Amino acid sequence: MKTYVLQRLVIALLTLLGMSVVIFVLLRLAPGDIVDILFATAGYISPSEKQALMKELGIDRPYVIQYLDWLRQVVTGDLGKSYRYDLPAWEVIRPLVPVTLELAALSMVFAVLIGVPAGVVSAVRQDTTLDYLLRVFSLAGLSMPAFWLGMVIILGLVSWFAWIPPLTYVSPTKDLKLHLIQFLLPALAVGYRSSALIMRITRSSLLEVMREDYIRTAWAKGQTGRIVIWRHALKNALLPVVTVIGIEFAFLIGGLVVTETVFNLPGVARFLVQAILWRDYPVVQNLVMFTAIVVILSNLIVDMLYGVLDPRVRYGG
Amino acid sequence: MRSRALPFLGVFAVVLSTFALAAPAQSQTPKSGGTLNIMLREDLSQGFAIHESSTISTVFPAAPCLNNLVQFDPAKAIESTDTIVGDLAEKWSWQDNYRNLVFFLRKNVKWHDGHPFSSKDVKFTFDMLREGPEAPAKLRINPRKDWYANVEAVEAPDPYTVVFRLKRPQPSLLSMIASGYTPIYAAHVPPASYRTSCVGTGPFKVKEWRKGEYLDYVKNPDYFIKGRPYLDALHYVVIVERGTRTAALQAGQLDVAFPGETTKAAAEQLKKAVPQLVITPVGTAVTDNIIMNSKKPPFDNLKVRLAVSYAIDRKGLIQAVHQGAGVPGAAMAPRPYGVWGMTEKDLLTLPGYGKPADMKDKAKKLLAEAGVKPGQPLRVEMVTRAIAVYVDMASFVINELKQVGIEATLKQIETAQWHAMATRGDYQIGANLTGLGVDDPDANLYENFACGSPRNYSFYCDEQVMKMIDQQSQELDPRKRLAQVIAIQKKIEEAAARPVLDHRIDYFTVWPHVKNLTPHHNIYNFARMQDVWSDK
Numbered sequence: 001m002k003t004y005v006l007q008r009l010v011i012a013l014l015t016l017l018g019m020s021v022v023i024f025v026l027l028r029l030a031p032g033d034i035v036d037i038l039f040a041t042a043g044y045i046s047p048s049e050k051q052a053l054m055k056e057l058g059i060d061r062p063y064v065i066q067y068l069d070w071l072r073q074v075v076t077g078d079l080g081k082s083y084r085y086d087l088p089a090w091e092v093i094r095p096l097v098p099v100t101l102e103l104a105a106l107s108m109v110f111a112v113l114i115g116v117p118a119g120v121v122s123a124v125r126q127d128t129t130l131d132y133l134l135r136v137f138s139l140a141g142l143s144m145p146a147f148w149l150g151m152v153i154i155l156g157l158v159s160w161f162a163w164i165p166p167l168t169y170v171s172p173t174k175d176l177k178l179h180l181i182q183f184l185l186p187a188l189a190v191g192y193r194s195s196a197l198i199m200r201i202t203r204s205s206l207l208e209v210m211r212e213d214y215i216r217t218a219w220a221k222g223q224t225g226r227i228v229i230w231r232h233a234l235k236n237a238l239l240p241v242v243t244v245i246g247i248e249f250a251f252l253i254g255g256l257v258v259t260e261t262v263f264n265l266p267g268v269a270r271f272l273v274q275a276i277l278w279r280d281y282p283v284v285q286n287l288v289m290f291t292a293i294v295v296i297l298s299n300l301i302v303d304m305l306y307g308v309l310d311p312r313v314r315y316g317g
Numbered sequence: 318m319r320s321r322a323l324p325f326l327g328v329f330a331v332v333l334s335t336f337a338l339a340a341p342a343q344s345q346t347p348k349s350g351g352t353l354n355i356m357l358r359e360d361l362s363q364g365f366a367i368h369e370s371s372t373i374s375t376v377f378p379a380a381p382c383l384n385n386l387v388q389f390d391p392a393k394a395i396e397s398t399d400t401i402v403g404d405l406a407e408k409w410s411w412q413d414n415y416r417n418l419v420f421f422l423r424k425n426v427k428w429h430d431g432h433p434f435s436s437k438d439v440k441f442t443f444d445m446l447r448e449g450p451e452a453p454a455k456l457r458i459n460p461r462k463d464w465y466a467n468v469e470a471v472e473a474p475d476p477y478t479v480v481f482r483l484k485r486p487q488p489s490l491l492s493m494i495a496s497g498y499t500p501i502y503a504a505h506v507p508p509a510s511y512r513t514s515c516v517g518t519g520p521f522k523v524k525e526w527r528k529g530e531y532l533d534y535v536k537n538p539d540y541f542i543k544g545r546p547y548l549d550a551l552h553y554v555v556i557v558e559r560g561t562r563t564a565a566l567q568a569g570q571l572d573v574a575f576p577g578e579t580t581k582a583a584a585e586q587l588k589k590a591v592p593q594l595v596i597t598p599v600g601t602a603v604t605d606n607i608i609m610n611s612k613k614p615p616f617d618n619l620k621v622r623l624a625v626s627y628a629i630d631r632k633g634l635i636q637a638v639h640q641g642a643g644v645p646g647a648a649m650a651p652r653p654y655g656v657w658g659m660t661e662k663d664l665l666t667l668p669g670y671g672k673p674a675d676m677k678d679k680a681k682k683l684l685a686e687a688g689v690k691p692g693q694p695l696r697v698e699m700v701t702r703a704i705a706v707y708v709d710m711a712s713f714v715i716n717e718l719k720q721v722g723i724e725a726t727l728k729q730i731e732t733a734q735w736h737a738m739a740t741r742g743d744y745q746i747g748a749n750l751t752g753l754g755v756d757d758p759d760a761n762l763y764e765n766f767a768c769g770s771p772r773n774y775s776f777y778c779d780e781q782v783m784k785m786i787d788q789q790s791q792e793l794d795p796r797k798r799l800a801q802v803i804a805i806q807k808k809i810e811e812a813a814a815r816p817v818l819d820h821r822i823d824y825f826t827v828w829p830h831v832k833n834l835t836p837h838h839n840i841y842n843f844a845r846m847q848d849v850w851s852d853k
Contacts, residue, residue: 043372
């Protein structure tokens with residue numbers, strides 16, 4: 001087990017190194033840089049002033065030097081300085097991380113709470129009216145982008161109740177109730193889409209398991225439906241579900257852009273888009289690396305969970 | 318021609334009066350206290366460093382921290398030299414036949430960090446701006462250096478007097494000093510610090526700026542005008558998504574809209590949902606215009622440039638693209654939005670302002686004269702910024718050009734590349750927006766039409782017009798100067814230097830409890846919030 005985890009961590013490091021090259025190169029391939037943007041906000045361009053500013057920000061140096069400098073900074077825990085805000089990048093990024101993590105986690109909680117029971121009911125009541133209704137419900141969730149649902153929620157609330165959730169981030173330590181109200185709707189909007197996916201996977205996986213011999217044996221032994229479904233069938237049907245949950249969570253870390261924008265939550269994804277538009281290399285590079293770390297860790301956790309859910313799974317040395 | 322223009326103006330007047338009826342009575346006794354929640358469409362792009370920026374996204378939220386020497390009267394929508402009032406300067410005086418501009422400063426003014434304000438700060442600011450030989454500091458970006466090209470020296474003979482010595486008379490200088498783009502920086506802090514924090518003399522002190530989220534101000538208890546500001550605090554909220562911004566205003570989470578942000582359609586929707594909202598149509602000092610590279614074929618040919626200008630139906634554009642929220646005009650904003658614009662009668666003599674069918678015929682004739690054969694359209698590439706407001710306008714223009722035999726393909730340019738591309742002249746024709754920091758001929762004509770100006774994207778250069786621009790700049794008689802400015806506008810429109818298509822109108826929206834916030838016909842000059850109060 002320890003060897004397996006170590007192996008995975010080494011692979012993770014290599015993946016991160018590869019990611020760092022990809023993001024560094026992609027950013028430099030995008031047309032324009034921060035200096036162009038700064039001049040754009042000033043409404044003019046001056047080649048001599050541009051050169052001086054590029055030197056001041058260090059983006060006139062060869063790309064290899066810039067890349068190595070960034071790696072050195074990351075290793076030493078210094079994330080560099082945001083070009084746009086003239087502040088340490090970490091100071092800019094730090095408040096964003098908990099917002100996105102919380103929104104993604106809360107969305108997944110809703111997704112699991114809705115998706116797994118709905119999937120089970122749909123499988124157990126296969127081809128009944130309830131099954132059809134649940135499948136339509138899930139299909140609707142998959143068809144509706146979270147940002148569209150979010151906008152509909154906002155517009156519906158303001159039209160019917162002349163109210164919308166707070167648009168300035170409310171810290172849980174300041175006002176927990178308001179904080180939860182602020183996160184509830186975006187988490188539901190995102191969670192609904194994810195729940196649809198989880199429901200469909202749960203249903204199909206459970207249907208497959210329900211046809212296994214050992215389930216028939218359990219029924220033949222006279223065990224109650226609840227025990228057969230929840231203890232015998234669902235536990236074995238959960239492996240693909242857990243995989244989907246892991247993938248969805250990882251996806252949400254970088255994929256909440258529009259939901260964060262619509263609900264005006266100051267998270268990583270929304271900020272990342274702004275940073276890309278400003279070509280704020282230190283912020284973009286470090287935010288992408290943060291997302292990559294979360295994706296790798298969530299995959300690792302999912303792989304570890306396989307062993308917990310299915311004792312047959314063994315981790316090789 | 319007139320019969321088509323009159324109904325349009327009539328409809329506009331009705332809309333104007335409908336909204337104007339909703340204007341609040343401003344005669345109540347002001348109350349102290351309260352917080353105003355104000356909309357921002359994006360984060361402060363350069364912090365509080367107004368001198369390093371040319372966007373309303375910096376000026377609007379940074380203004381409450383700072384003061385000018387003089388300012389345009391916050392209570393008056395129209396801006397002119399007649400509406401300039403004191404700010405850090407109590408009085409001012411033109412001397413030596415407009416060769417010296419002397420400011421007499423207020424005493425007992427303190428910076429937010431407790432340092433006393435003096436003439437040193439004024440000299441520091443303007444020496445830095447004009448990059449004079451004795452400049453104590455340098456801005457990393459200095460977009461309005463040209464405004465001060467005529468200033469020979471700035472002197473501070475005593476702590477409360479500042480003298481601007483000019484190379485030649487220039488009455489416009491006072492207007493430029495009154496612009497929201499001309500606050501006074503503190504001499505004792507580095508100019509770069511304004512990108513992250515603000516040491517000002519203004520009515521509000523920065524409490525907290527959460528990047529990308531909000532900006533909070535609290536009342537400056539030591540403000541030099543006793544009893545001001547009325548409000549205890551200002552809370553600016555960054556909301557990037559337009560739909561969410563409008564919903565927040567409608568739901569009452571915001572009290573004040575962002576200047577230039579409310580379209581006519583949005584205003585009508587808001588008014589329907591919340592009838593008590595106060596919506597005021599105002600000029601924005603932003604024009605839609607066409608830039609044509611006069612150094613490259615085919616637009617090095619005056620006839621082709623004129624054909625483009627004739628082909629575009631201005632009123633059609635205002636209706637189709639802005640749902641009526643615009644007014645036709647040449648380089649300077651027409652009345653009542655500005656004081657230097659051409660009258661409707663004058664406009665009708667210019668290319669593109671007549672009956673659209675006649676204008677298009679004229680355009681076709683000009684193209685034929687330029688060698689464009691029927692059935693063989695002139696193919697060009699039109700550039701525009703990859704922003705919806707630009708693209709909408711460009712699409713309309715492309716359709717208009719197609720009708721006269723010019724087939725333009727649209728190329729969208731990212732913001733990061735736009736100014737560099739335009740300055741280098743790496744384009745044929747472009748759909749452009751231009752904002753003016755102040756409704757003043759010098760600020761506009763030197764910046765956009767003078768030979769060699771970096772923002773003269775069309776590379777238009779006419780020695781005779783340059784002389785006329787210099788002449789109006791020195792003219793001391795306002796009437797004579799207006800006539801000269803109108804003559805210049807006529808000349809540059811007839812040369813299709815940068816055909817102006819319309820002046821945009823904003824439907825500035827506030828809740829009725831917001832008092833004394835008078836939107837100006839220029840989005841850059843009414844954000845100080847010194848006299849604003851809340852009747853909540």
